[in-house]
Amino acid sequence: MSTFKGCADPVNIRLNFLLLVRPYQHIKNLFVFAPLFFAGRVGNVQLVWNAFIAFAAFSLTAGAVYIFNDYHDMEKDRHHPEKRNRPLASGAASATQAFFLMAMLAAAGGGLISILGAVAFFILAAYAAMNIAYTLYLKHVAILDVITIAIGFVLRLFIGSAATGIPLSIWIVVMTFLLALFLALAKRRDDVLIYLDTGEKMRKIIDGYNIHFLNTAMGIMASVVIVAYTIYTTSEDIVEKFHSHYLYITVIFVILGILRYLQITLVMEDSSSPTRIIMKDRFIQWTLAGWIVCFAWILYL
Numbered sequence: 136m137s138t139f140k141g142c143a144d145p146v147n148i149r150l151n152f153l154l155l156v157r158p159y160q161h162i163k164n165l166f167v168f169a170p171l172f173f174a175g176r177v178g179n180v181q182l183v184w185n186a187f188i189a190f191a192a193f194s195l196t197a198g199a200v201y202i203f204n205d206y207h208d209m210e211k212d213r214h215h216p217e218k219r220n221r222p223l224a225s226g227a228a229s230a231t232q233a234f235f236l237m238a239m240l241a242a243a244g245g246g247l248i249s250i251l252g253a254v255a256f257f258i259l260a261a262y263a264a265m266n267i268a269y270t271l272y273l274k275h276v277a278i279l280d281v282i283t284i285a286i287g288f289v290l291r292l293f294i295g296s297a298a299t300g301i302p303l304s305i306w307i308v309v310m311t312f313l314l315a316l317f318l319a320l321a322k323r324r325d326d327v328l329i330y331l332d333t334g335e336k337m338r339k340i341i342d343g344y345n346i347h348f349l350n351t352a353m354g355i356m357a358s359v360v361i362v363a364y365t366i367y368t369t370s371e372d373i374v375e376k377f378h379s380h381y382l383y384i385t386v387i388f389v390i391l392g393i394l395r396y397l398q399i400t401l402v403m404e405d406s407s408s409p410t411r412i413i414m415k416d417r418f419i420q421w422t423l424a425g426w427i428v429c430f431a432w433i434l435y436l
Contacts (some may be wrong), residue, residue: 152236154222155205156198160410164193166291166311170301175377175434182299186296188250189298193291195244196259200266202237206230207270214335215406248294255297262290277343288315306367313363319357321396321406324349328404350401357393364389379433388426395419 167190171177205223213224222228241263248259265273274280290311296303323344330341367373368382369395395418400406413419 152228152232155202155228155233156240157201159414160201161194161197161324162410163288164190164197164383166288167193167295167298168306169292169311170295170303171299172431173304173307173434174300176301177435182247182301185251185298186295188247189294192244192248192251192255193257193294194261195247196263197246199237199240200263200270203267204270206233211283211338213433215329219285251298251433255294255329258290258294258297262287262294265290275339276338280340281316284319284322285312288306288312289423304373306363306370306373310360310363310367313356313360317353317360318396318409319394320349320353320356322401322409324353324400325407353397353400357397359398361386361390361393377434381433382430384433385426385429388422388429392419392422392426395422 149296168177168186171179171186176182190390201225204220208218209223211218215221215224218224222231244259245256249256261370265286269280269283273283289308292303292308292311295301323340323345326338326341327344327346327349329335365383365386368386373382374380395416396406396412399412399416406412412421
């Protein structure tokens with residue numbers, strides 16, 4: 136008996152393996168490069184290479200985590216309008232081969248990150264352990280679930296810092312946490328909408344949320360992100376560090392990005408995947424590109 140539907144076709148096998156690790160989600164792992172960018176060190180080839188190794192190791196480990204989560208949620212995902220198409224939930228992939236791939240990815244990620252030293256290895260191990268705890272328990276505790284997601288983004292920063300030896304600014308850590316929390320709340324709002332539309336509870340955690348609470352929480356987080364970023368760009372230590380009084384100009388891009396995401400979430404009611412939104416929404420793409428170019432121009436030129 137075949138372990139994959141259509142396993143006689145090698146193309147289908149490779150595609151199913153690829154889908155298991157959710158390649159589109161790994162765009163989030165670019166946060167590993169943030170310490171390099173904000174420190175103005177992207178021209179250092181060795182540090183960029185170290186950051187790339189950390190990125191690859193983190194992506195491999197995250198792929199293993201996604202497989203573990205999909206296996207654990209396989210039955211629930213079959214009732215989800217989008218997640219039911221995932222390889223395990225749809226039956227396109229078997230548990231046996233999924234677990235084999237998961238083990239290979241975890242071993243490869245651990246082996247690769249060990250090149251960068253013990254600190255980077257333990258940060259990656261902490262990320263994996265936290266996500267296992269998230270899958271088994273934390274995702275079922277309201278508020279704690281979105282906090283855990285936000286911490287995952289912060290760990291990406293720390294592993295980038297450990298890989299390059301560049302210390303993290305408290306501002307970068309705080310703003311990353313707040314932004315990730317904002318995005319996690321938007322994603323949870325989508326789960327509530329699915330429940331209201333279909334009566335299906337995609338997660339037990341839905342009982343701990345409602346639209347009014349999530350709208351309010353998102354509004355608060357959006358405001359705090361903008362205020363924190365504004366203070367960051369105008370603070371004396373940052374101005375002195377970057378030798379520029381013009382970083383505040385980049386605030387406009389942050390405001391545009393936040394407002395656009397709120398529009399997509401509250402007006403268009405489409406916030407199921409922050410990664411997919413970034414990949415398909417031209418407005419956000421141009422806003423993000425504008426922020427990068429403007430910030431880089433001020434920082435490097």
